[in-house]
Amino acid sequence: xxxxxxxxxxxxxxxxxxxxxxxxxxxxxxxxxxxxxxxxxxxxxxxxxxxxxxxxxxxxxxxxxxxxxxxxxxxxxxxxxxxxxxxxxxxxxxxxxxxxxxxxxxxxxxxxxxxxxxxxxxxxxxxxxxxxxxxxxxxxxxxxxxxxxxxxxxxxxxxxxxxxxxxxxxxxxxxxxxxxxxxxxxxxxxxxxxxxxxxxxxxxxxxxxxxxxxxxxxxxxxxxxxxxxxxxxxxxxxxxxxxxxxxxxxxxxxxxxxx
Numbered sequence: 001x002x003x004x005x006x007x008x009x010x011x012x013x014x015x016x017x018x019x020x021x022x023x024x025x026x027x028x029x030x031x032x033x034x035x036x037x038x039x040x041x042x043x044x045x046x047x048x049x050x051x052x053x054x055x056x057x058x059x060x061x062x063x064x065x066x067x068x069x070x071x072x073x074x075x076x077x078x079x080x081x082x083x084x085x086x087x088x089x090x091x092x093x094x095x096x097x098x099x100x101x102x103x104x105x106x107x108x109x110x111x112x113x114x115x116x117x118x119x120x121x122x123x124x125x126x127x128x129x130x131x132x133x134x135x136x137x138x139x140x141x142x143x144x145x146x147x148x149x150x151x152x153x154x155x156x157x158x159x160x161x162x163x164x165x166x167x168x169x170x171x172x173x174x175x176x177x178x179x180x181x182x183x184x185x186x187x188x189x190x191x192x193x194x195x196x197x198x199x200x201x202x203x204x205x206x207x208x209x210x211x212x213x214x215x216x217x218x219x220x221x222x223x224x225x226x227x228x229x230x231x232x233x234x235x236x237x238x239x240x241x242x243x244x245x246x247x248x249x250x251x252x253x254x255x256x257x258x259x
Contacts, residue, residue, distance in 0.1 A: 038224040043231070046224035055216060058208050064236060066208040070126070070198050074133035075191060082138050082190070083183060086145025087171060090179075096146070103142060111136030111197045115204060124205035129198060136197035137190035144186025148179030184248040191244060195237050210236070 023040070030039040038046070050060045058066070089096045114135050122128040152175055160170040202211025210232050217225030 036223070038227055043224050043227045046222075047228045047231075050213075050225070050228055055213060056207055060213075060232070063209055063213055064232060067195075067198050067202065067210045068236070070129050070209070071133055071191075071194050074130045074198075075137050075194055078134050078137035078141055078190060078194070079187065082141030082186075083145050086142045086183075086186075087149060087175065087179075089142070090146045090149025091167075091171060091175065103139065106139055107143065111193055112200050115197075115201055119205060129201045129206065132201045133194040133198045136193040140189040140193060141183070141186045144182050144189070145179060148182025148186075149175055151182060152178040180252055181248075184244070184252070188241065188244055191240055192237065195233070195240065199233055 026040060030037045030042075034042060047060075054060075055063065085099070089099055111132065114132060118128045118132055118135075122131065156174050156178060157170065160174050165173070198209065199211040199214070202209035203215045204211075206212045206215075210229050213232075214226050214229035217223065217229060
């Protein structure tokens with residue numbers, strides 16, 4: 001059994017210390033003016049009420065699921081289209097020459113900036129929210145996949161040529177596996193971006209979702225409800241990130257060993 005060093009112990013303790021510090025800061029600030037910034041006890045009590053009593057006839061878990069559904073649908077579509085397009089751009093110089101400038105223009109535009117335009121075009125139904133999440137997720141996946149393809153060692157491709165592998169075989173068995181770490185970096189950025197976009201979209205025009213809970217708290221000056229919504233956003237986002245990290249470790253075990 002490997003013995004833990006002092007450095008390992010410090011790294012294990014630091015996350016707990018940071019959360020404890022954040023909680024202590026919350027207690028201190030809220031103690032000054034609980035009406036302006038609810039205490040942890042008040043927030044927990046409001047969360048308990050939120051679980052017991054539906055908001056807009058939907059339970060808190062229903063609101064969480066509404067947001068997750070929008071994110072997962074858009075994220076799934078973004079994965080399929082984004083990885084495919086990123087592979088094409090990285091592999092074919094003509095595709096990159098044609099599409100590269102478009103993505104260079106779109107990349108600096110924040111996904112939230114699309115909200116007014118998408119609402120004007122498509123209204124306030126489910127499709128606009130899913131489309132906004134797709135926009136926020138699609139571009140990071142494409143660009144990171146493209147970068148991953150470009151970072152593939154030429155020696156691997158030369159082996160494929162020697163073995164007389166077809167283009168499809170080289171893409172599926174050499175390029176794609178070698179690009180997985182870069183692709184997952186893009187997936188993490190895309191999932192984070194998509195989660196932020198759906199919450200923002202729900203705050204502007206929605207009758208369900210975590211963003212709607214925050215808007216309802218703002219309209220009724222229920223600061224504890226706003227805090228509950230923010231905490232839910234943080235917890236769900238962290239859980240999604242952890243799940244993606246474990247999937248990455250499963251697909252790229254050598255990365256975990258390097259760390």
